[in-house]
Amino acid sequence: MRPIVKLAATAALLIGGGSSFASADTVNVGVCVSWPGYAMLEVARQKDLIPDHDLNITIFEDPLGGHAALAAGQLDVYGCTADYTPLTVDRGTDVVNVAFLNPSYGVDHVILSPGIDTAELKGKKVAAPQAYIGHLLMGIWLDSIGITPDEVQWVNLNADEAVGPMMSDDLAAAYMYEPWISKVLAAKPGAKSVANTGEVDILKSGIFMDALYMNKNFIAEKRDVALAVLKARWDGLGYWNQNTEETNKLLADFLQWPVEDIGYVIGTDGKSFEGGIYMLDFDESARICGVLDGEGPLGIANGSMADSVALTNDWWIKLGLMENKVDAAAGIDCSLMDDLVKTGYRQELRAN
Structure with a gap:
């Protein structure tokens, strides 16, 4: 959503x-x-x-x-x-x-906070709106790096709601779409997109x-x-x-x-x-x-x-x-x- x-x-x-x-x-x-x-x-x-x-x-x-x-x-x-x-x-x-x-x-992304190593993601907070595209995308990305859903702390936030917590370093990763992606990447040097729905395997x-x-x-x-x-x-x-x-x-x-x-x-x-x-x-x-x-x-x-x-x-x-x-x-x-x-x-x- x-x-x-x-x-x-x-x-x-x-x-x-x-x-x-x-x-x-x-x-x-x-x-x-x-x-x-x-x-x-x-x-x-x-x-x-x-x-x-x-x-x-x-x-x-x-x-x-x-x-x-x-x-x-x-x-x-x-x-x-x-x-x-x-x-x-x-x-x-x-x-x-x-x-x-x-x-x-490619409109939907997972954004990783700066300084966060995926190997250290377990136990940290990740944000996505429950039961919608963001929840699904975050889950698929976590699975791709060997992390199960119960190994992170889920926070039920949409992209606009996740901007503040991302800015204050309260989240390790968040589901986002534009214009929030650009705002966060511009304001948080080192933040990066680690998954998006334009990837070939996800599209097909x-x-x-x-x-x-x-x-x-x-x-x-x-x-x-x-x-x-x-x-x-x-x-x-x-x-x-x-x-x-x-x-x-x-x-x-x-x-x-x-x-x-x-x-x-x-x-x-x-x-x-x-x-x-x-x-x-x-x-x-x-x-x-x-x-x-x-x-x-x-x-x-x-x-x-x-x-x-x-x-x-x-x-x-x-x-x-x-x-x-x-x-x-x-x-x-x-x-x-x-x-x-x-x-x-x-x-x-x-x-x-």
Whole structure:
């Protein structure tokens, strides 16, 4: 999770009255945090790319609260990180991951404090937000240097919250993303990045990924609407590809970010930004789902979506967040992507 600006609060404020589903022409969409990768449905809304349906979009800044609203049917659609998918299965919620949206392309890092030798890291404090990308990345890095999760002191902090403790030498290492990485490296000579999600092995695992979730009952009862929303998300991405400068400004206004910071995440070429995120076009996402022939991008194999969920499950067990090995395939539903493929829908986007 990478929250920058606190915008919206709770599901109660979003939905009001607790109705189970949106009306025929309204779809309740949740965005788990202020993040450009989740915001392409706002592009579709503003550019009237889904004219038959009204998208009621709310930014939560509370990923778990958003997941709870989705599971309860208060949301129909939800953009968040894919690492939550095994938990939806373990908890038996009416939620499925219907598409991978974009992998982290180097935006997420582990920063080591100056003067800290990895051989002396045992027993020291490391910071990462529990149950999200940072927790996973920190765990994988610690494992790579032979340290188990119980051999360090975990502190549950997001990147912005970890800056102060890093500056005061209270943390040995911390999960971070921009602009906090640059701030800490500039202010703490000797601090260094020791792991990031742009590394080849991490990229091809597919586990540091944003995803689009839907409520199962919404899909079952309003499948045509679910398909329209899914298509609109990719149409919004296509609009960004062809009108990048304009769309980056739109996203900045929606997320309340400086427009230049949008570029440092999704880039200005309509496709990706190394050190940011890589925006999967429809064809790439469909290949990862296994519903379209051809290799996936960045070394991610065709049909590997369930494998990525299973690997995430394994890591959550290692990190003590989960106890059970789940059926990873139960957490995904590629049938909507498959339906779009069968209609002839295709999208191959290149950097401008």
